[in-house]
Structures are given as C-alpha cells and as structure tokens.
C-alpha cells in the first residue's frame with residue numbers, strides 16, 4: 001500500500017519540487033504537466049519511494065503572491081503573511097519595482113514592509129531616506145539595517161518582525177538580499193547546495209525560490225528567498241483590483257463623477273484632483289496608469 005504524507009513545499013524548479021515533512025525532505029513531481037504548485041504550499045503526497053513522491057492535492061491557500069504578463073503567470077509563493085522589499089543606499093533602486101511589489105502585496109492581502117539596507121553608506125543615506133519617505137507616508141514601515149556593517153543590530157531589528165510569520169524577501173539585484181538571508185539563516189548556503197542537488201538544477205543554484213524555517217522564531221516562522229527579477233508584471237489584476245491596491249486612492253474612490261471612472265483623464269475625477277493637489281504622488285499615479293495599460297493588452 002502506498003503511503004501518504006502532508007508536507008510543505010520548500011523549493012521549486014520547473015516541475016520539480018522539494019517538500020519537507022517532519023524534517024524529512026521529499027523530491028516530488030506533479031501529476032501530468034501541472035506547474036501550479038508554489039513554494040509555501042501545503043500538499044498531500046503519495047510516496048513512490050522513501051524520499052520521493054507525487055503531489056496529489058494542494059491545500060487551500062491563505063494567500064498567493066504572483067506576477068504575470070500576457071502570456072503566463074508565475075507563482076512566487078503561497079501562504080505568506082508578509083512581504084519585505086529590500087532596497088539599499090547603493091546601488092540605487094527603482095520606484096517602479098518597489099511599487100509593483102507593494103501593489104502585488106495589497107492585491108494578495110499580504111502585509112508589506114521595506115527594508116532599507118546598507119545604511120552604513122552614509123554618503124547616500126540622506127538622499128535614500130528621502131526616496132523611501134513617500135512609502136513610509138503611505139503606511140509601509142521602513143526598517144533601516146546594515147547586513148554587513150551592523151549584523152547584530154540588523155538581526156535585532158528583523159527577528160521580532162519575522163517571529164511567527166511567513167515572510168518573503170524580494171529585491172533587485174545588489175540590494176543585499178543574499179547577505180540578509182545568510183545572516184538570518186546561517187545554514188542557507190549549505191541548504192542551497194543540498195536543494196540544488198536534490199532538484200538537479202545544475203549550476204544555476206540561485207534561480208529557484210526556497211523556504212527556510214526559522215525554528216527559533218516559532219513553529220510557523222519561515223522566510224522565503226526568491227531569485228531577483230527585472231520584471232514584475234501584474235497583468236492578472238483587474239481595474240477594480242488595481243485601484244484598490246493603491247492604498248492612497250482609497251479616500252477618493254466612489255467620489256468621481258462617473259461611477260466607472262478609470263482615473264486617467266475623466267472630468268471631475270476625485271483621484272486626478274488629489275494628484276493635482278499633491279495628495280497622491282505623480283509617480284504612483286503614473287504607475288497606476290501604466291499597470292492599467294498593461295492589463296488591457298490583449299493577445300491576438
């Protein structure tokens with residue numbers, strides 16, 4: 001008789017998944033050509049050998065974070081409670097990616113924070129603080145750290161935030177995401193080699209998403225490291241979802257002249273009026289318009 005297990009997906013590479021049940025790692029595949037499994041998913045597995053299995057069923061997800069373009073969607077992680085966007089004093093970060101990640105988090109019902117890393121680079125600190133201030137003003141907490149220059153303080157800042165939560169770190173290349181992961185999960189490098197071997201990813205060890213349990217921060221505490229990406233498409237968000245994902249639009253929604261206002265160029269639009277008055281930044285409104293434009297692209 002085949003044995004069944006319930007496990008958490010801790011790494012994904014193509015159609016190959018690594019699951020963990022009671023500390024034991026299981027190599028898994030999906031039935032057929034399905035690739036609808038995400039890191040963080042709780043799955044039911046039928047074992048085909050002591051350390052291999054087939055995924056039968058995915059438990060209902062509390063949250064699902066994903067990005068998409070007009071061709072396909074890419075699942076980033078399931079069952080997250082919070083998302084941390086890592087930015088740094090240098091190299092500079094792009095507001096576009098930060099805001100897209102915030103919009104994705106809002107749409108998925110996940111709490112979002114910013115981590116401002118490399119605050120030891122004092123030359124660039126004042127300018128970078130000005131750049132993150134608009135996000136703090138929107139209500140997104142900003143945590144200042146320095147993974148390499150002040151590791152102890154960085155841990156003291158981040159650990160309480162990660163306790164009991166299921167978190168993901170995302171960021172552009174060079175912001176110090178790997179440095180932060182290695183600080184929080186000292187065994188990460190070894191785990192990565194093991195996972196890479198188990199999934200047979202070859203040399204491309206950084207191209208997969210992985211979950212680390214943070215046992216000292218509670219039985220359910222975990223952190224997901226996602227590979228850096230250049231594009232963060234949000235093609236899957238409808239117009240209604242988009243306007244609600246921009247938290248600063250909220251006081252104005254429902255106050256436009258037209259009930260189906262898209263807040264682009266309509267007369268007597270409450271959102272556009274707020275942009276004129278400086279209550280909504282042009283940068284965020286432009287991104288809203290850009291995302292609306294991207295979602296309306298259809299395939300022929």
Ligand SMILES: Nc1nc2c(ncn2[C@@H]2O[C@H](COP(=O)(O)OP(=O)(O)OP(=O)(O)O)[C@@H](O)[C@H]2O)c(=O)[nH]1
Pocket residue numbers: 117118119120121145146147148149150171172173174175176177178179180228
């Ligand atoms: N000065 C300073 N440098 C840092 C800090 N944290 C990371 N770095 C450096 O920044 C560079 C990039 O750090 P990584 O941790 O590799 O950054 P990453 O975001 O994972 O980037 P990718 O690996 O390209 O995805 C490295 O040279 C780090 O040593 C910090 O707090 N202060």
Ligand SMILES: [Zn+2]
Pocket residue numbers: 256261262263264266268269270271272
């Ligand atoms: Zn409007």
